Amino acid sequence: MSYCLTPGCQNPQAPDNAQFCLSCGSPLLLKQQYRPLKPIGKGGFGRTFLAVDENHPSKQRCVIKQLYLEGNQNTLVIKKATQLFHQEAARLNELGKHPQIPALLGHFEQQKRLYLVQEFIDGQTLQQESQQKGVFNETQIWELLRDLLPVLKYVHDRNILHRDIKPANIMRCRKDGKLILIDFGVAKVITDTALYRTGTAVGTPEYVAAEQMKGKALPASDLYSLGVSCIYLLTGVPPLDMFDAVENRWVWRDFLPQGTQVSDRLGRILDRLVKSTVSQRYKSVAEVMQAIEATPKTPRQPQQAAPPPSVNFFTKLFRPQIGQIQRGNLISEAGVDYSRLQYLLAAGKWEQADKETWTVMCHILRKSPSNYLQTGDIEKLPCEDLEIIDRLWVKFSKGHFGWSVQKQIFELVEEDYAQFCDRIGWPSHDARSPYLKFSLSAPLGHLPSRSWIGGYQWWRHAAIMASKLDRCQIA
Known part of the structure; x- marks a missing residue:
């Protein structure tokens, strides 16, 4: 069977001998050469298909990435996006000469849509591998670093950044076991870029360094993402849960499976890869490779327990607690996807994140977005969703x-609402006055706001929320 690539086609499957879709009439062959077989991925602005090259003697399989732009975008934006597409495709063509990067077989425009055709890699991603076989051991992490770092050096030597390194973008070839670096995010670069801005936040927030989130990616940013990928593969725990936001450091050793040890040698390298500050991180792939080869291969010694970190009143009070969230995709049992909230918070877009918090609360309660909630609605919010929202804000x-x-401050002032509002910078008399400051210079506990609360007893929301958090054991 062939597959029609036209978005919105009602019956996209057609016989192999058909040249045009029987449902919508669109051509089934791209460039009279590539025949789509089935969809294998989908994003906001593009889709990925398994296809066959009809002109190749062995009918070899390939991957087609289709990028389609919004129909209501103006001509200038479409023209600029198309220009960026061909520029990025040219760079991929150069990168594809490396045996551990999928080769670019073609790129073209057809019916006002843009297409990339790349080599098909028979294998599975490290994300899939870890889910099927369990967490990696130290030997596997060493093999990963030694296999992938030369590939990353090849990329950086050509002044190109990957910007989305994560286990789901590293494949193990079934034929020879080699690691393949995939998905350089051409469609993401084009569609996520505000075409008149200087910086673009590209990547997966859980794996992205702070400077990249602000649109200032560096070679060290790719190294950070590689380091986070390694500690995820060692633990199987979503990266969000392994970062102590109060101490501003990774505590990944606390999440190693029982009985697992990591040598000081590997630990030091991983710790430096994931430093939050660029100046403390490895600057280049060559520097990491040198550190790996220069470090003596001494027998692994049992790791001694690290001394407990110094704790003052505020770190003890506001230190994030480890809950039961184990889903990296941030979708709760209530069916609410928190990926957008995570992205906005990671990017420091506090105002948009505050509005998104209101939106997801309405979604949980099956209310229309921007509907005011009553104090009684707080009791109906599932503990899991409250924990996810709070964890993201705190982190x-x-x-x-x-x-x-906010709960801790409310309890410190002995549940006096006027004092509580004074402490966190809210007026006590008006739930929706223009008082908010959307920056970290705002008072402690200033956000999330109470803009969502309505009803005659709106001011009781703080006490009811504190009680709910207590019952949910969210501290």
Whole structure:
């Protein structure tokens, strides 16, 4: 069977001998050469298909990436996006000469859509591998670093950054076991870029360094993502849960499976890869490779327990607690996807994140977005969803914002609402006056706001929320 690539086609499958879709009439062959077989991925602005090259003697399989732009975008934007597409495709063509990067077989425009055709890699991603076989051991991490770092050096030597290194973008070839670096995010670069801005935040927030989130990616940013990928593969725990926002450091060793040890040698390299500050991180792939080869291969010694970190009143009060969230995709049992909230918070877009928090609360309660909630609605919010929202706010504000932070302040003032509002910078008499400051310079606990609360007893929301968090054991 062939597959029609036209978005919205009602019956996209057609016989192999058909030249045009029987449902919508669109051509089934691209460039009279590539025949789509089935969809294998989908994003906001593009889709990926398994296809066959009809002109190749062995009918070899390939991967087609289709990028389609919004129909209501103006001509200038479409022209600029098309220009960026061909520029990025040219760079991929150069990168594809490396045996551990999929070769670019073609790129073209057809019916006002843009297409990339790349080599098909028979294998599975490290994300899939870890889910099927369990966490990696130290030997596997060494093999990963030694196999992938030369590939990354090849990329960086050509002044190109990957910008989305993660286990799902590293494949193991079934034929020879070699690691393949995939998905350089051409469609993402084009569609996520505000065409008149200087910086673009590209990547997966869980794996992205702070400077890249602000649109200032560096070679060290790819190294950070590689380091986070390694600690995820060692633990199987979503990266969000392994970062202590208050202490501003990774605590990944606390999440190693019982009985697992990591040598000081590997630990030091991983710690430096994931340093939050660029100046403390490895600057280049060559520097990491040198560190790996220069470090003596001494027998692994049992790791001694690290001394407990110094704890003052505020770090003890606002230190994020480890809950039961184990889903990296941030979709709760209530069916709410928190990926957008995570992205906004990671990017420091506090105002948009505050509005998104209101939106997801309405979604949980099956209410229309921007509907005011009543104090009674707080009781209906599932503990899991409250924990996810609070964890994201606490993590990305480094303990400055979050419902659990507000709860602690509310209890410190002995549940006096006027004093509580004074402490966090809210007026006590008006739930929706223009008082908000969307920056980390705002008072502790200033966000999330109470803009969502309505009803005659709106001011009781703080006490009811604090009680709910207590019952949910969210502190």
